[in-house]
Amino acid sequence: SQQGEEDPQALSIQEGENATMNCSYKTSINNLQWYRQNSGRGLVHLILIRSNEREKHSGRLRVTLDTSKKSSSLLITASRAADTASYFCATDGGANNLFFGTGTRLTVIP
Amino acid sequence: KAGVTQTPRYLIKTRGQQVTLSCSPISGHRSVSWYQQTPGQGLQFLFEYFSETQRNKGNFPGRFSGRQFSNSRSEMNVSTLELGDSALYLCASSLQGQFSTEAFFGQGTRLTVV
Numbered sequence: 773s774q775q776g777e778e779d780p781q782a783l784s785i786q787e788g789e790n791a792t793m794n795c796s797y798k799t800s801i802n803n804l805q806w807y808r809q810n811s812g813r814g815l816v817h818l819i820l821i822r823s824n825e826r827e828k829h830s831g832r833l834r835v836t837l838d839t840s841k842k843s844s845s846l847l848i849t850a851s852r853a854a855d856t857a858s859y860f861c862a863t864d865g866g867a868n869n870l871f872f873g874t875g876t877r878l879t880v881i882p
Numbered sequence: 883k884a885g886v887t888q889t890p891r892y893l894i895k896t897r898g899q900q901v902t903l904s905c906s907p908i909s910g911h912r913s914v915s916w917y918q919q920t921p922g923q924g925l926q927f928l929f930e931y932f933s934e935t936q937r938n939k940g941n942f943p944g945r946f947s948g949r950q951f952s953n954s955r956s957e958m959n960v961s962t963l964e965l966g967d968s969a970l971y972l973c974a975s976s977l978q979g980q981f982s983t984e985a986f987f988g989q990g991t992r993l994t995v996v
Contacts, residue, residue, distance in 0.1 A: 820983075869940070
């Protein structure tokens, strides 16, 4: 399977703290994306990083990509209760579809 | 602009029946993909349509099929439903294909097979 894996599977932090999630994947990629999913709902795109980029920022989000290690990390700074959700990384694997990781369930405690 | 619309939002069907789910992509988007999400298997790719042609297909049995219309709206059909088909079915649209741009997801259709 080309599905990636996220680590940790679950993360619980206090509001205001930073949250870091890691993603590992198996095949070469054109880009890697991060998505957020609130309970039982659709996915919301957060950020896309291309294979020739090493780091990207968007508001309180910082994503890094290490293609040599086939890994990526998502950092959410100054977390808020509204950040409580599941976070997925997704890779294209060179095809016209996304391969999703297993997800990290983030809980931010007010 | 309007987002991706999936109908219906919830569905309960009996084993052996068939079901059709609908997805209206964002205006101007030509690529529509379908995913199945279950607690055990996570998010799994079903198929992708682009300009009415199936461009890519995941590893699902032939009971799962789809089509795309000239206005880019897409439907997926599951025949001879099994209990294991209970899942959240998500549709995503993008301009050309998801390898180069972000995908926009609908809220999903929650299918329960009893």
